[in-house]
Amino acid sequence: xxxxxxxxxxxxxxxxxxxxxxxxxxxxxxxxxxxxxxxxxxxxxxxxxxxxxxxxxxxxxxxxxxxxxxxxxxxxxxxxxxxxxxxxxxxxxxxxxxxxxxxxxxxxxxxxxxxxxxxxxxxxxxxxxxxxxxxxxxxxxxxxxxxxxxxxxxxxxxxxxxxxxxxxxxxxxxx
Numbered sequence: 001x002x003x004x005x006x007x008x009x010x011x012x013x014x015x016x017x018x019x020x021x022x023x024x025x026x027x028x029x030x031x032x033x034x035x036x037x038x039x040x041x042x043x044x045x046x047x048x049x050x051x052x053x054x055x056x057x058x059x060x061x062x063x064x065x066x067x068x069x070x071x072x073x074x075x076x077x078x079x080x081x082x083x084x085x086x087x088x089x090x091x092x093x094x095x096x097x098x099x100x101x102x103x104x105x106x107x108x109x110x111x112x113x114x115x116x117x118x119x120x121x122x123x124x125x126x127x128x129x130x131x132x133x134x135x136x137x138x139x140x141x142x143x144x145x146x147x148x149x150x151x152x153x154x155x156x157x158x159x160x161x162x163x164x165x166x167x168x169x170x171x172x173x174x175x
Contacts, residue, residue: 026050030138032146032170036062037081042168045146047138054134056110057124060148060168065117069153069163072108076143078169086145086169088159092137100156107137109161112152144172 026048034042043060058070073086089097090108098104099111107127115121127134138144148168153161 026053026055028175029054029135030172030174032172034058034060034146034148034168034170035078035080036168037083039080042148042170045170045172047172049131052131054127054129054131055124056127056146057122058110058113058146058148059120059122060113060115061118061120063115063119063148063167064150065115065119067112067114067152068167069149069151069161070110070113070123071106071147071149071153071161071163072110072138072172073145073147073169074108074142076145076171076173078145078147078171083145083147083166083169086147086166090137090144091159097158097161098154098156100154101158104156104158106159107134109153109155113148138172139174146170146172 028046029049030047032045036042042062045058048055072090074090075087077085079085089106091106096103097106110125111123113121113123147166150164150167153163
């Protein structure tokens with residue numbers, strides 16, 4: 001069963017990575033400009049509302065090729081060089097981490113982004129919850145950061161998915 005779950009997550013992630021922000025459609029509710037520790041542009045993240053769905057669409061560039069964990073973090077602060085100012089994963093319901101965790105997952109858990117040889121790629125995901133809940137959780141008093149990690153999220157290790165250091169960050173701001 002675990003193998004099937006991992007295969008389904010990998011397939012969903014691959015499909016999500018193929019969908020561009022333009023293909024997702026919807027109204028932009030918030031966005032973030034992502035940067036690396038040296039201040040170089042690393043892409044964008046957009047929060048999109050489409051009907052009753054709230055989607056996060058992240059487009060990355062200039063990051064090392066391979067698979068990277070992407071998460072929503074609890075504080076809208078991206079102080080280089082390590083971006084620890086962003087706090088832990090956004091987890092307003094006090095769950096454990098990961099799509100594979102029976103106690104999971106955090107609101108901040110997003111699928112891995114698979115970046116090509118040029119260090120570019122994208123990932124998108126539909127957040128769980130009502131529009132009102134999500135807006136209040138994402139745009140609370142201290143905000144929310146979008147963080148890209150050095151390695152892949154294993155979808156189960158609590159609290160961070162064993163996804164390594166933080167290589168890019170951006171603060172999600174309302175549109």
